Amino acid sequence: MDWRGFAQQMASMARDLLAEQTLDATLGQITSSAVELVDGCDASGILVLRRGRVSSVAPTEQLVTDSDRLQESLREGPCFDAARPEISERVFRIPDFTEDPERWTSFVPRCRELGVGSMMGFLLYTREEELGALNMYSRKPGAFTEDSETAGWLLASHAAVAFSSALSDSQLQEALATRHTIGEAMGILMGRHHITEDQAFEILRTQSQRTNTKLREVARRVCETGAVDQ
Structure with a gap:
C-alpha cells in the first residue's frame, strides 16, 4: 500500500x-x-x-x-x-x-x-x-x-x-424553506380573511392536525391555491 x-x-x-x-x-x-x-x-x-x-x-x-x-x-x-x-x-x-x-x-x-x-x-x-x-x-x-x-x-x-x-x-436549509413557506401562507390568509398573524398560524396548525398532514405541506397548498383545503 x-x-x-x-x-x-x-x-x-x-x-x-x-x-x-x-x-x-x-x-x-x-x-x-x-x-x-x-x-x-x-x-x-x-x-x-x-x-x-x-x-x-x-x-x-x-x-x-x-x-x-x-x-x-x-x-x-x-x-x-x-x-x-x-x-x-x-x-x-x-x-x-x-x-x-x-x-x-x-x-x-x-x-x-x-x-x-x-x-x-x-x-x-x-x-x-x-x-x-x-x-x-x-x-x-x-x-x-x-x-x-x-x-x-x-x-x-x-x-x-x-x-x-x-x-x-x-x-438548516430545509428548516429555512419551511419557515418561508409557512410565512407566505400566513400572509395569504391574513390578507384574504383580514385576520392576525396568530390567527393565521392557528388555521394552518388546526388544518395540519385535522388532516394529519405536515404543517409545511398545508402551507404549500395554501400558497398554491390561496385557501385552506376543505
Whole structure:
C-alpha cells in the first residue's frame, strides 16, 4: 500500500467534500471515493438504519442496494450491524464469501448469489452521532487486506465528519424553506380573511392536525391555491 499516495488522495478528497453544495453530492463523493481509493473495492454505498428500516444511500452499483435489502430482510449482515448503536464493533469484514461463514450464516450464502466475493462495513460516526455504515464490496474473494481495512476506516472517519456537516446544512436549509413557506401562507390568509398573524398560524396548525398532514405541506397548498383545503 502506497500510504504517501493514499494520504495525498485523502487530502484531495477532503477538499472535494468541502466543496460539495448538497447532501446528495457529498454522499455520492464519499462512495465514489471508496471505489477509487480502497484497494479491491468494486462497489460502495451507505446503509442508513433508522427505526429498524434500512435505506441505501448513494450506491455506486445495484449490487449495493440488493445487499442492503437482503440485510434488512434477514436482519443480519456486517453493514447492518455496523449501523446499530448497541453493537460495540465498528469495523466488519467478510474476507471470502466462498468459505463457510462463522457469522451471518443466512446472509453470506444469499449475498454470494448476488456476485459478492468479499465485503467490509464501517460505522460512519462523529464524536456525537452514529449515522450509518459505509459498505465496500468486491467481486473477488479475499480482495480486502488489512491495508484495505485500514484505508477504509480512515476514509470512513473523514467521510463521517463531512456527512454530519452536510446533513446539518441540509436540515438548516430545509428548516429555512419551511419557515418561508409557512410565512407566505400566513400572509395569504391574513390578507384574504383580514385576520392576525396568530390567527393565521392557528388555521394552518388546526388544518395540519385535522388532516394529519405536515404543517409545511398545508402551507404549500395554501400558497398554491390561496385557501385552506376543505
